[in-house]
Structure formats: C-alpha cells, structure tokens
Amino acid sequence: MINVSIAGGTGYTAGELLRILLHHPEVNIESVISTTSVGMSVSDIHRDLIGETDLVYSDTFKNPDVIFLCLGHGLSREFLEKNELPAGCKVIDLGNDFRNQPEFGNRKFVFGLCEQNREEIRKADNVANPGCFATTIMLALLPLASKNLLTEDIHIHAITGSTGAGKKPGETTHFSYRDNNISVYKPFTHQHLEEISNTLISAGNSNLPQINFVPMRGDFTRGIFASLYTKWNGTITDDEAIAYFKDYYADSPFVFVSDKPISLKEVVNTNKCLLHIEFHNGYIHITSISDNLVKGASGQAVQNMNLMFGFDESLGLKLKGSAF
Amino acid sequence: MINVSIAGGTGYTAGELLRILLHHPEVNIESVISTTSVGMSVSDIHRDLIGETDLVYSDTFKNPDVIFLCLGHGLSREFLEKNELPAGCKVIDLGNDFRNQPEFGNRKFVFGLCEQNREEIRKADNVANPGCFATTIMLALLPLASKNLLTEDIHIHAITGSTGAGKKPGETTHFSYRDNNISVYKPFTHQHLEEISNTLISAGNSNLPQINFVPMRGDFTRGIFASLYTKWNGTITDDEAIAYFKDYYADSPFVFVSDKPISLKEVVNTNKCLLHIEFHNGYIHITSISDNLVKGASGQAVQNMNLMFGFDESLGLKLKGSAF
Amino acid sequence: MINVSIAGGTGYTAGELLRILLHHPEVNIESVISTTSVGMSVSDIHRDLIGETDLVYSDTFKNPDVIFLCLGHGLSREFLEKNELPAGCKVIDLGNDFRNQPEFGNRKFVFGLCEQNREEIRKADNVANPGCFATTIMLALLPLASKNLLTEDIHIHAITGSTGAGKKPGETTHFSYRDNNISVYKPFTHQHLEEISNTLISAGNSNLPQINFVPMRGDFTRGIFASLYTKWNGTITDDEAIAYFKDYYADSPFVFVSDKPISLKEVVNTNKCLLHIEFHNGYIHITSISDNLVKGASGQAVQNMNLMFGFDESLGLKLKGSAF
Amino acid sequence: MINVSIAGGTGYTAGELLRILLHHPEVNIESVISTTSVGMSVSDIHRDLIGETDLVYSDTFKNPDVIFLCLGHGLSREFLEKNELPAGCKVIDLGNDFRNQPEFGNRKFVFGLCEQNREEIRKADNVANPGCFATTIMLALLPLASKNLLTEDIHIHAITGSTGAGKKPGETTHFSYRDNNISVYKPFTHQHLEEISNTLISAGNSNLPQINFVPMRGDFTRGIFASLYTKWNGTITDDEAIAYFKDYYADSPFVFVSDKPISLKEVVNTNKCLLHIEFHNGYIHITSISDNLVKGASGQAVQNMNLMFGFDESLGLKLKGSAF
The missing domain is CATH 3.40.50.720 (NAD(P)-binding Rossmann-like Domain)
Known part of the structure; x- marks a missing residue:
C-alpha cells in the first residue's frame, strides 16, 4: 500500500x-x-x-x-x-x-x-x-522504428476527443460549435511532434524522415483515432511486419494488433491501444486508437x-x- | 423593399x-x-x-x-x-x-x-x-385554451438544444459535459411560465390550472421537443379535438398536426411547429416540436x-x- | 470460484x-x-x-x-x-x-x-x-412506496439511450435518424409499467395511484434519465423525506441521493443509481439516473x-x- | 416552369x-x-x-x-x-x-x-x-490540376457523415456503434478515385501522381471534411496560389476560399464548398468541406x-x- x-x-x-x-x-x-x-x-x-x-x-x-x-x-x-x-x-x-x-x-x-x-x-x-496524441502515434510506429524501417515521409491524420482540450470552456469546445462538427488545428506544427521524434530516434531509427501530422478536433469526448502511413520498401514481407508488431508487444498487457479494422470505441474507457495494419499501393497503413484520458x-x-x-x-x- | x-x-x-x-x-x-x-x-x-x-x-x-x-x-x-x-x-x-x-x-x-x-x-x-420554450408549448395548448378546456394540472417536460443557452461558453454547454448527457434545470420555475400563462388566459382560458414545467438540457444543438398532457374530460370527443386543432391552424402556414408520432428533426432548420395528439388513460397527450432558433x-x-x-x-x- | x-x-x-x-x-x-x-x-x-x-x-x-x-x-x-x-x-x-x-x-x-x-x-x-426503465423508476419511488406515500397520480418522463433498443439495426436506431433527435414511444403503455406497479405494491403502497409514463428515445447510447413527480401532501417534511431516502439506501452500495442536481453521465459505465429530490408547487420531484446496460x-x-x-x-x- | x-x-x-x-x-x-x-x-x-x-x-x-x-x-x-x-x-x-x-x-x-x-x-x-467525396476533393484540387501542378503523391483523409451510407440501416450506421465513434473504410481503394483521377487529368494535369485516399466514417449525419496535401515545389508563390484559387472560382456561386481555418458546419445544409489553404514544411495543405447531400x-x-x-x-x- x-x-x-x-x-x-x-x-x-x-x-x-x-x-x-x-x-x-x-x-x-x-x-x-x-x-x-x-x-x-x-x-x-x-x-x-x-x-x-x-x-x-x-x-x-x-x-x-x-x-x-x-x-x-x-x-x-x-x-x-x-x-x-x-x-x-x-x-x-x-x-x-x-x-x-x-x-x-x-x-x-x-x-x-x-x-x-x-x-x-x-x-x-x-x-x-x-502526451495523448504522442502515445497513440508512437505505439503505432515503435516496432518499425526499432528496426530502422522509417525511411520516407510519414503521413498522419489523428482525431481527438474534446476532453483533450481540458476543462476550461472555450469557443471550440462549445457544444453548439463542436457537435456534428470537424476541424483541423495546428496542422504540421503540433507540440507533440518533438516527443514523437525523440522517441522514434531513441528506439533505433536514427535518420528519422519528416513526420507530417494533421491533428483534428472530433465531435466526441474520449479517444484518439490515428491513421498513418509511410512508404513500404518491402525489406521484410507484409506478414513478417505484422508478426513483428505482435511480437514486439507480446509482453505488453495493453497493446494489441487486431487482424480486423478497428473503431475508436473498442478502446474507450480502457487503458488499451489497438493497432491494425494493412498494405496498399506500396504503403504500410496503420490505424491506432486509444482513450486520451486513460x-x-x-x-x-x-x-x-x-x-x-x-x-x-x-x-x-x-x-x-x-x-x- | x-x-x-x-x-x-x-x-x-x-x-x-x-x-x-x-x-x-x-x-x-x-x-x-x-x-x-x-x-x-x-x-x-x-x-x-x-x-x-x-x-x-x-x-x-x-x-x-x-x-x-x-x-x-x-x-x-x-x-x-x-x-x-x-x-x-x-x-x-x-x-x-x-x-x-x-x-x-x-x-x-x-x-x-x-x-x-x-x-x-x-x-x-x-x-x-x-420565447422558444413558450412558443413550442403555447402552440400545443392554444386550441384547448381557446375553448376553455384546460381545467386540471398541465404536465410538461420539454428538452432544448444547446443553442438556446446562447453563445457564451459555460459549464453546461461544454461539449465534454453535454455530449451524450441529459439534465434538468429550473424545474417548475422557468421564466417562460409567465408568458405561457398570460397567453393561455388571453386566449380564453380564464381559470388557468397549474402548469408544471420541467425543462431539460438535451445533447443536441437545435430544437425543442415538448411532451405535455392534462386530464381530458371528454367535453368533445377525441376526434373532434384533433379536428379542432387542425381547424384552428388551418390558416397558419407553419403549424401542422401530424397523424403520426413526430421526431424533433422533422422541424429542425424550418419555421414549422408540428403537433401530434393522442389520448391515453383519460389524458390528452400532445407532443410539440420546433426549432428554437427559427x-x-x-x-x-x-x-x-x-x-x-x-x-x-x-x-x-x-x-x-x-x-x- | x-x-x-x-x-x-x-x-x-x-x-x-x-x-x-x-x-x-x-x-x-x-x-x-x-x-x-x-x-x-x-x-x-x-x-x-x-x-x-x-x-x-x-x-x-x-x-x-x-x-x-x-x-x-x-x-x-x-x-x-x-x-x-x-x-x-x-x-x-x-x-x-x-x-x-x-x-x-x-x-x-x-x-x-x-x-x-x-x-x-x-x-x-x-x-x-x-428492466432498465423499471429499475431507474422503482429506485426513485421505493422509499415513498415503503411508507405508503404514493397517493396521487405519478408523472414520469424518462429518456433512454439507444443500447436499450438492442443490437438489431432499425429505423429508430439508424444514426442518421437518431443523432440530434428526440422522440416519444409507447406513451402511457410501456411494458415495464407492470413490474413497476407490482414492486411498489409489494413494497407497501397497497393502493397505488395511476402511473403516467412517457418513455423517450434519446440521442445517446447509454443511460436512462427519469424525471418524475407526484403531489406531496406533507405527511412528513421535505427534509425528513430526503433523510428517509438516504436512510433507506444506507446499506445499498450503489444507490445514492445527491444534494445537487444530477446529470446522466455521472452514472454512465457504473452500476450506480443516483437520485436527486426537490420540492416545488406542492409536488415532490425526483430525478433518477442509471446506466441501462449496467x-x-x-x-x-x-x-x-x-x-x-x-x-x-x-x-x-x-x-x-x-x-x- | x-x-x-x-x-x-x-x-x-x-x-x-x-x-x-x-x-x-x-x-x-x-x-x-x-x-x-x-x-x-x-x-x-x-x-x-x-x-x-x-x-x-x-x-x-x-x-x-x-x-x-x-x-x-x-x-x-x-x-x-x-x-x-x-x-x-x-x-x-x-x-x-x-x-x-x-x-x-x-x-x-x-x-x-x-x-x-x-x-x-x-x-x-x-x-x-x-459523387460526394469526389466533389469535395476535386474542388480542392481543380485549380492546381488546371495548371498541371500536381506532380507528387497526394495525401487525402476525408471524413463523411452517416447519410452518405444511405437509408438502409446496417452495422456501421447503427447509432449505438456510430455515436462518438470513428473508423476507416476502403483505405486507398475507394470507388470515387476513378472519377477524381479522370477529372484532374481532363482539367490539364496529364501526368497525375498517385492519390492516397483514406475515407473515414464520422459520427455526424451531414457533410464531408477533407484534409489533403501534396509537395509544393514553389513554381508559383504561396500568395499567387491562393490568389489563383480565388480567381479560378470567381464566377462560381458556391465555392469560396476562406482566409481562416474552416469547420464542417460552415457549409452544412448549403450548396457551398469552402476551401482553406496553408503551406507547411514544403507542402500545400488544403481543407475542403461540403454537405454530402447538397x-x-x-x-x-x-x-x-x-x-x-x-x-x-x-x-x-x-x-x-x-x-x-
């Protein structure tokens, strides 16, 4: 105790x-x-x-x-x-x-x-x-960074719930504004970029490419949904990549790779982070979700x-x- | 012009x-x-x-x-x-x-x-x-008042959208609070009661019974949904009552009586007020909807x-x- | 185990x-x-x-x-x-x-x-x-019923979240319909009325008055917000009534009487039922909230x-x- | 007539x-x-x-x-x-x-x-x-395509309201699922890509780069919010680009370039499409909004x-x- x-x-x-x-x-x-x-x-x-x-x-x-x-x-x-x-x-x-x-x-x-x-x-x-955005994004990229596989621009859009903006009421957290609304803020300049970069480098991705991050305000209260992709050069196969993600988080009690597409509410009110990985058009596409307050x-x-x-x-x- | x-x-x-x-x-x-x-x-x-x-x-x-x-x-x-x-x-x-x-x-x-x-x-x-609550409620009661049919306590619950609370942000209009939430405010004491009473009396219901009005904050932006009922003594039949409502508003371009149950979004962003009337357990039950801003x-x-x-x-x- | x-x-x-x-x-x-x-x-x-x-x-x-x-x-x-x-x-x-x-x-x-x-x-x-409506309503009335204090018509409006309608999708659970919408269903005839009545009678209120119950569909997923009132004849004082409610639930780990007005999300995702009691115009007004799925x-x-x-x-x- | x-x-x-x-x-x-x-x-x-x-x-x-x-x-x-x-x-x-x-x-x-x-x-x-996604995206890119300025991969995330999925209820339009939720569907493969490509080529961008499009399901009913960016090589200055967009749509009664960031509800229930343009990190970033049903x-x-x-x-x- x-x-x-x-x-x-x-x-x-x-x-x-x-x-x-x-x-x-x-x-x-x-x-x-x-x-x-x-x-x-x-x-x-x-x-x-x-x-x-x-x-x-x-x-x-x-x-x-x-x-x-x-x-x-x-x-x-x-x-x-x-x-x-x-x-x-x-x-x-x-x-x-x-x-x-x-x-x-x-x-x-x-x-x-x-x-x-x-x-x-x-x-x-x-x-x-x-930070909440940082956590959701870093957990999606850590396994790749640990293998130094992030070599070309990373493209991220992530939508956050209103609780991320804190308790003090303001224009963009007014219900009349935010309900059924979507907007972008601090595109390419969000303050979490620094801790994301530091983490990925320290994980082993010494030459980090540019990270393009567009944060969005969602009309929900809890959670962050991140969708991110980067060129996939095929050093390892798609199946190996997914297996490696699962292996990387095998001992982590809260991070899981879903074989099926994920939706935000699967993690709301939990301490989990869920990842889903697909490969399209020469890109690896990862979705990552977590509850911003948990x-x-x-x-x-x-x-x-x-x-x-x-x-x-x-x-x-x-x-x-x-x-x- | x-x-x-x-x-x-x-x-x-x-x-x-x-x-x-x-x-x-x-x-x-x-x-x-x-x-x-x-x-x-x-x-x-x-x-x-x-x-x-x-x-x-x-x-x-x-x-x-x-x-x-x-x-x-x-x-x-x-x-x-x-x-x-x-x-x-x-x-x-x-x-x-x-x-x-x-x-x-x-x-x-x-x-x-x-x-x-x-x-x-x-x-x-x-x-x-x-006022917005007043309008939605008065239009539901006017035909009855015009015939002096309001004789026993009137029971009203009405839920309002957040725009009714105005532009200034506050605790109960914070998205994090209001999203997916419901609450009561000013029960039995809302300031619109006075104009409602004055109107019903002036319409012909000289001995107005008590009006019990519970306003509620809804988790939507536009509209008021009012559900109200009062004892129905059967001076006129149910069908006559509905016919009278329709007749009362025959020349009004924005008030209509729906034969089917109504839902709030049927009037949102319009100048209409829709009414629906049913009879149960000796009560006449009226639902009334309008867009609070229109x-x-x-x-x-x-x-x-x-x-x-x-x-x-x-x-x-x-x-x-x-x-x- | x-x-x-x-x-x-x-x-x-x-x-x-x-x-x-x-x-x-x-x-x-x-x-x-x-x-x-x-x-x-x-x-x-x-x-x-x-x-x-x-x-x-x-x-x-x-x-x-x-x-x-x-x-x-x-x-x-x-x-x-x-x-x-x-x-x-x-x-x-x-x-x-x-x-x-x-x-x-x-x-x-x-x-x-x-x-x-x-x-x-x-x-x-x-x-x-x-049932979910029944639980939320019965817990608001049980203490009064146990003292045989329900003597005149009880007036109830209660709003439920969409999960109460189950998993099978339908017209009134379609997001496009339900989002930012409110509607009434089964007014005065909801099937939970029977278990509510049976319970209140068995609790000691042998001559139960009429219960007028208007259920509403809310545009949220979890929870029931019930607002109910009945004439208050003052057999016991207002303070005594509140004290009795607290006493009645003193050994119940999940039911609490709040001295301040309550809002639905205070109980969402918990097994709690919260009550708040006020007195107005000769009525006792009780709000009661619970999570319909919990x-x-x-x-x-x-x-x-x-x-x-x-x-x-x-x-x-x-x-x-x-x-x- | x-x-x-x-x-x-x-x-x-x-x-x-x-x-x-x-x-x-x-x-x-x-x-x-x-x-x-x-x-x-x-x-x-x-x-x-x-x-x-x-x-x-x-x-x-x-x-x-x-x-x-x-x-x-x-x-x-x-x-x-x-x-x-x-x-x-x-x-x-x-x-x-x-x-x-x-x-x-x-x-x-x-x-x-x-x-x-x-x-x-x-x-x-x-x-x-x-199509609705196509319209919102094409209007954001047309001026650039008309000058053959789309030369490197285009990155698009766009979120749609539930009405885009039509009237028939289903799992992903169930209110209990969709409320306060976000998900991705058909990433990189949405059927509107073909009409987008055809249009941009016909507008003058003969060598179209790859278009990476991640559609998302939003928890609102009306509207599409698209956020898109591509490398900006500076053939024309930033100010010239914005001026050209305004000029391109000068005779269009429904498309406007906003100098300030935009949010979805600014166009809901109108026939307008609003654009906002910023430049960051060597990219031109465009947000584009329209009402999918209008x-x-x-x-x-x-x-x-x-x-x-x-x-x-x-x-x-x-x-x-x-x-x-």
Whole structure:
C-alpha cells in the first residue's frame, strides 16, 4: 500500500486518475491538492464520484510516496520549485514540462512510455508521462522504428476527443460549435511532434524522415483515432511486419494488433491501444486508437506508477470498456 | 423593399436572422450593430456566411424601417432608452423585456405569437417576440385554451438544444459535459411560465390550472421537443379535438398536426411547429416540436415582420429543413 | 470460484456481462452460447474484448453453477424448456419472461431488485432481473412506496439511450435518424409499467395511484434519465423525506441521493443509481439516473449473482465511470 | 416552369431533392416514382415534408422535361433500359453508373461538376452527377490540376457523415456503434478515385501522381471534411496560389476560399464548398468541406438542372445553412 498525492486535483486528468486510483488495491490517496477548491469535497467537482469517496481538497500534500502532477503545461516546474517534496517521494508528471527536457535540479525524468522504457521506468524516481496524441502515434510506429524501417515521409491524420482540450470552456469546445462538427488545428506544427521524434530516434531509427501530422478536433469526448502511413520498401514481407508488431508487444498487457479494422470505441474507457495494419499501393497503413484520458494520460500514469513500485503492470487497470 | 437593422449582431439569434434575411426578397439589411465588433466583417463572426454577405459591423443604425433587437435579456430597454430611433421605425424585440410588460414610454408591444395575434401584429409598430420554450408549448395548448378546456394540472417536460443557452461558453454547454448527457434545470420555475400563462388566459382560458414545467438540457444543438398532457374530460370527443386543432391552424402556414408520432428533426432548420395528439388513460397527450432558433426566435421574428409590413406571412421562410 | 455460462452471447447485454465478468475475481466463464456464432471468437463479435479473452462461442453449456439468459424477450422460457440444466444450476434471466410470471415448472423466480429483495435473492435459485426503465423508476419511488406515500397520480418522463433498443439495426436506431433527435414511444403503455406497479405494491403502497409514463428515445447510447413527480401532501417534511431516502439506501452500495442536481453521465459505465429530490408547487420531484446496460441490466445481474453466491454485493462492480 | 420527375423517390438523395425542388420557383414536380411505395404520401416517407407537399408516389413518370435518377448504384442503367423516356426528356443521374462510362445507347453523359464543365453542362441532355467525396476533393484540387501542378503523391483523409451510407440501416450506421465513434473504410481503394483521377487529368494535369485516399466514417449525419496535401515545389508563390484559387472560382456561386481555418458546419445544409489553404514544411495543405447531400448530391444535381435549362445557376439553391 502506497500513499499517493494528486496536485491539480480539479482538472480532467486528475478526475480520471481518481476514478482509477480509488479502486486500486495498493493505493491510499492521501491528498488531493487544489489551490482554488481547498475544503470542498472532491465529489463536488468530479460529480460522478459521489458515493465513492469522502476526500476533501487540501492545499498541500502530507507524506506521499508518489505525487502525480496534473497541472497545466509549464506549471509542473513551478510546483516543484515552490514545494519541497518529502525525501523519497517519486514524481509522475502528466504535463509536458519534462518530456523533452528531462533534467530538473537533481531530478532526471524518464520518458514514461511503458512499452518502450519498461525497465528504465521500474528504476525511475521521476517519470514524464507522454502526451495523448504522442502515445497513440508512437505505439503505432515503435516496432518499425526499432528496426530502422522509417525511411520516407510519414503521413498522419489523428482525431481527438474534446476532453483533450481540458476543462476550461472555450469557443471550440462549445457544444453548439463542436457537435456534428470537424476541424483541423495546428496542422504540421503540433507540440507533440518533438516527443514523437525523440522517441522514434531513441528506439533505433536514427535518420528519422519528416513526420507530417494533421491533428483534428472530433465531435466526441474520449479517444484518439490515428491513421498513418509511410512508404513500404518491402525489406521484410507484409506478414513478417505484422508478426513483428505482435511480437514486439507480446509482453505488453495493453497493446494489441487486431487482424480486423478497428473503431475508436473498442478502446474507450480502457487503458488499451489497438493497432491494425494493412498494405496498399506500396504503403504500410496503420490505424491506432486509444482513450486520451486513460492510456493517453491517467491510465498510463498509473501504469508507470505500477512499474515504479514493483506492482503488476496492469494492477487496477483492467477497466471495463464502455464499448458504446 | 424595406431597410432593416439588427442590434446585437454577434449572438446566435442575430446570426440566424442574418441567415434568413440575406435571402429575403423584400429586405435590405442596412446595418448590423455590435458594440464589440465595429468594423469587423459579419462573416468573420458568423463564419458560415462567407460568400453570402460583405456586411460590416457598425456602431449604430442608419435609417431603418424596422430594427430587430437581439440583445441579452434586459438590454432591450436600455438600448431604447439610449438610442432615439428614426420616426416610424418599428421594433421587434427578441429578448424578454416586453413580453410580460408591454408598455414602454409611447411604445406598446404586441405579443408576437402570430398564430394567436395575427391581426394585432399586422397593425403593430412594436412586437415582443415570444420565447422558444413558450412558443413550442403555447402552440400545443392554444386550441384547448381557446375553448376553455384546460381545467386540471398541465404536465410538461420539454428538452432544448444547446443553442438556446446562447453563445457564451459555460459549464453546461461544454461539449465534454453535454455530449451524450441529459439534465434538468429550473424545474417548475422557468421564466417562460409567465408568458405561457398570460397567453393561455388571453386566449380564453380564464381559470388557468397549474402548469408544471420541467425543462431539460438535451445533447443536441437545435430544437425543442415538448411532451405535455392534462386530464381530458371528454367535453368533445377525441376526434373532434384533433379536428379542432387542425381547424384552428388551418390558416397558419407553419403549424401542422401530424397523424403520426413526430421526431424533433422533422422541424429542425424550418419555421414549422408540428403537433401530434393522442389520448391515453383519460389524458390528452400532445407532443410539440420546433426549432428554437427559427420558429422559437429569428424565424418567428421574420414572420412578425412579414405581417407588420403586409408581406406574405411566409415570405423568405420556406426553408429547406435539414431532416438529418 | 464459480462456473458461469451465458446464453444468447452475441447481444448487447451479454457483451456487457462479459465486460464485467472477465474481471470478476470469483468467476470462471465456462461457456458463451450462441446458436448463430458457434466456433467464432467472442472478441470477433464484441470487438472491444480483444486482448481480454480467448473464449469461443459454443452451442451449449458444460456444467455451470449459474447461467445468465441474455435472450430476446419470450425466449427464456423456450430455452429452459429445451435445455435441461445441470442439477443445482442457478438461473438469472435478463429478459422479461419471469418478472411478472415468476412460476415456471419447479422454478420460482425472485424479482431481482437487490435494493428491495436483498434477503430473498440471497436464498434464490432463480432470479428475474428487472428492466432498465423499471429499475431507474422503482429506485426513485421505493422509499415513498415503503411508507405508503404514493397517493396521487405519478408523472414520469424518462429518456433512454439507444443500447436499450438492442443490437438489431432499425429505423429508430439508424444514426442518421437518431443523432440530434428526440422522440416519444409507447406513451402511457410501456411494458415495464407492470413490474413497476407490482414492486411498489409489494413494497407497501397497497393502493397505488395511476402511473403516467412517457418513455423517450434519446440521442445517446447509454443511460436512462427519469424525471418524475407526484403531489406531496406533507405527511412528513421535505427534509425528513430526503433523510428517509438516504436512510433507506444506507446499506445499498450503489444507490445514492445527491444534494445537487444530477446529470446522466455521472452514472454512465457504473452500476450506480443516483437520485436527486426537490420540492416545488406542492409536488415532490425526483430525478433518477442509471446506466441501462449496467445497473439496468448486466451489472444488476452480477449484483444478483453476488448475493446468490454469498459474495460481497459489489464484488467486481466497482467500475470506473466514463464521466465524459 | 419545367416538369420534373424523380425516380427512386424514397431514399435520402430523393428526399433532399424534394426539399430543394419544392421551393424552386421554376419547377413543378410532376411525379415521384417508387416501386415499393406507390400510392403512399411522399410526406409519409420523408416525414419532415408534412405541410409542404401533397405529392403521392407513382409507379412511373408522366411527361417530364427532366428526370432525376436517385436509384442505387447500378440501377440507373437498368431503369433507362426498362423505361422509354419521352422525347426530349433530359436525365440527371445521381448514381455512379455514367460517371466513368458516359456512353449509353444514344445518350452521352456529361460529368456534372459545374465548376469544371459549366459550358458543356449548359448544352447537355444527360448529366452524371459527381459523387460526394469526389466533389469535395476535386474542388480542392481543380485549380492546381488546371495548371498541371500536381506532380507528387497526394495525401487525402476525408471524413463523411452517416447519410452518405444511405437509408438502409446496417452495422456501421447503427447509432449505438456510430455515436462518438470513428473508423476507416476502403483505405486507398475507394470507388470515387476513378472519377477524381479522370477529372484532374481532363482539367490539364496529364501526368497525375498517385492519390492516397483514406475515407473515414464520422459520427455526424451531414457533410464531408477533407484534409489533403501534396509537395509544393514553389513554381508559383504561396500568395499567387491562393490568389489563383480565388480567381479560378470567381464566377462560381458556391465555392469560396476562406482566409481562416474552416469547420464542417460552415457549409452544412448549403450548396457551398469552402476551401482553406496553408503551406507547411514544403507542402500545400488544403481543407475542403461540403454537405454530402447538397453540394455532394441533390444540390449539385439542381445546380446542373439550372444550367441545363438556362436558369440562373443558383436558383433555388440559396439555402439557409444550419450553422449549428
């Protein structure tokens, strides 16, 4: 049993973390920190948690074994500067502060993509949890990168649910705008490109080609659907490629290759990432799906926690999917 | 051809008014007023109007024959106090300032429910356009009220689309909240109850019973679906009642009684209101549907304008429904 | 550890049962029966189960301790007539065959509303799982019925998600029809009225008033939102009533009274039922929400199973809600 | 005033055609043909047309000036083989029978992309109306093709609404499946590729590069959002390219280039196609949107009719967008 603290406890990723950790058999949530809601019930903010917790927001942690930082991007550094954590307290950052700049004082953050860095994470005290788009895309490309097979431009379109945009309401998350609507944002320039590139290079694809990534806003709440393809030079056969993907993820409890086409809701509300691979016109075409709040954020963070504390990697993460 | 001005030109009802009036054969839009967007293109705010207009926001009107007030509730009075309209300029208020308090200086507002007050509206210089819930509910009850048949409690549940809540984003219009969600608000206390009651009484139902109205937020953008019933004492037969409804609306170009059950999208993007009537367990049960932005707001406002200026009541309002 | 069989394994309720039981610590799924899909992988039909099970459809059971009947309404009787179950095999029927006609040969079905019949269910060999609308409505009325407080007409509108209509596609479950749409069906005549009435009477409300129930089709997939009210004669105070509701469900792990208004997604993907109570105009107004596939079907069935086998009532049912 | 007949009158494109033609000032609908619904009211099938028409389905045409074929793909040939049209009766086929095989007996079909073939269509007696995906994609590429600027692989992802899949319900149009879901179908092999290629070549791009097209099923009812890019070699500057697009469509009443990013609902329920162009990483990136039932089908068919009969190209097609 470990003591866990959550900083930034009112946002979407904190809510999802609570939904998971409240049923985790090895976790005691010792504190949920919020500067704006001290004294309020956690279930007054995350209304679906009624009946599941009596936790109340506090202004600081007590003596956690690990703290999850669910703060806005850029605010994790500030939090760590302002707050001295207890000796031995591990950190899992769900923001993007340390994904590409892992050094922070004495702390060195390991990039928390479990399927790539499992062994490093087991030994880590500080983990930078990957971004949601990045996770969904990296898991589709990692096996190819590990064989240095990414040699020509990679073409990616990926559609995200509205929860990826956070809790603060705005023009593009207004229901009247977003319902039955589709739009593109930050084409070719999304901030996750950097962690994707770093990861693929570190996986063994030293000369990475250009990655063309068009993110889209979908009219659904949860999930990322990525469709990506690149020229396929046939160094290995199509069947070998699929076999290699399956082999690559054989020990991963949450990544699976489907022989049939996939649809987004097959992973919603789970920590799974599903891949489907086809070959057309000299291209390898991969579809990849995950739940942006679970595998793309809080579920992956718990998966990292499980590794860091020597628990079974999937402990508390065998979630019932919503399917519909 | 008349000159039209629109005050409060950036909101949802103004946008819908523009969508209708830009194609109205007898209308020249002379000005679209906005205190916050002077000098901007109207199609920069109402993005779907690209290619349809070169109008630019101005800070005031020129010399309109009629001005539509699309201001927030309470702001119509303020606008009329601050701005002296040209002599003879008629006013159509889409807010709720004059629905229940029709006197304002020299101006006397006629309640703009065309199906009830057609003749008065033809002669009116000032019209208070009814609310969207109110319109959908009143049209379902008017024929009964006109015969003084409303004698026992009326039970109403009505579900509204998100555009009814306006453009400003908030917690209950956040896509992440509202998608696939349903909730109740202001049960038994909604502000439209007053105009509903006044209308039914003025229609002839002098001793109005209690109206129990539970408004609900739906996870769709356009439309109101009202389901309402009251005890049916059988003064007239079921068939006579249905025939009377049809007769009552025989001259109304936008209200129809369907012999089959109705679904909301049958009226979306039109100025129609559809009714369906059944009898069960000693109750008369009526379903009523309309598009809150068209028949419930801007379409009805144009219908009023048509009457006030002697145009055909349906001029510019034969809109292609979206159906899907 | 018990052996479980599921008959009718390709439908929605069977899929949901599998999602729950695959992670239930005391359950071994010994067979999933389908007459149409024998030999196929269960995850080829319930595609989201990829990576979670290698189960294959069979044409019959082996030696189960309990069999869940997820057959179409009317087909449970037929199944039991045609198949001789092993001695001691318990039955949980998710259809409506035995809810109102509990006798079947030697078998006598207990009505499986855990919150009412907990003790009987513990001793039962055959349980008739309640309907989804019925569950959501009965849980809102049970405390009042138990005090014989239902004396005047009860007015109910309840909106259901599309999964309630089952897997077979049809006109009113076509996405093009249903998206952004609302409609009424079977007003005042829904088949769940009988089990609701029987339950309320058996709970102690011997002279049940008329129940007026208008079911509606919502444009969402999961969940039922019920809004209901009845005259409130003030035998007990408002505060006493709320306190009594809380007290009535104090030992129920899944039913909670919220002091704040509720919205449907607070229970989606959980086995919870949330209630909220207000008083207006001489009425008590109750909103009640549940997930039709979980608390309204498969979750409640597992809750019944837990009671029947002496497990903790909530074992395997502490599900992460989807919230969004 | 012309007499119009519609064959295949119960499907989605026929319904949309009716919605448009019922308000067209130069059209008299003389017959709506259906083999399955003879004698039924048109508004019993297209329920939203209640109050707008008294048309009844017939089994054949009378003496039309033009007939619209809204039959399933492959059935237009069969219809023309079985039915001898009156002398001089023009044909507009909304299926795909004659798009790529324009010769049929004495009839020669002109490909009905108004923006490319305006003058030919004016003289045509037979027009093959383009497909919805094809229209949205061709309009994005035509200006480049006309300058022979398409030289390297074209990368396209396009998401379609459910109405594109037609009226017959099926697994992937089931609301429970499609709501909040995304999936890919027919990647790299969609049947519209042929008409797209033929059009771009005929427009002047003789050596067409490979077109990689990934179609996706969206969880909305109306519209196609296409995102496409190709290498940009800078033969002309970025500004020149945008200016050329605007110039190319200067005389087209329905195609506009937006200087700001676009979202799908800006064109829903209109006959418009909106384009937005950006340049990134050596690519020209174009987003293109249209309503699949209007500009992608029935609206474009009416636009063709207008040209064929010498009416103003936009007559009856200035539709109020739904915007929300």
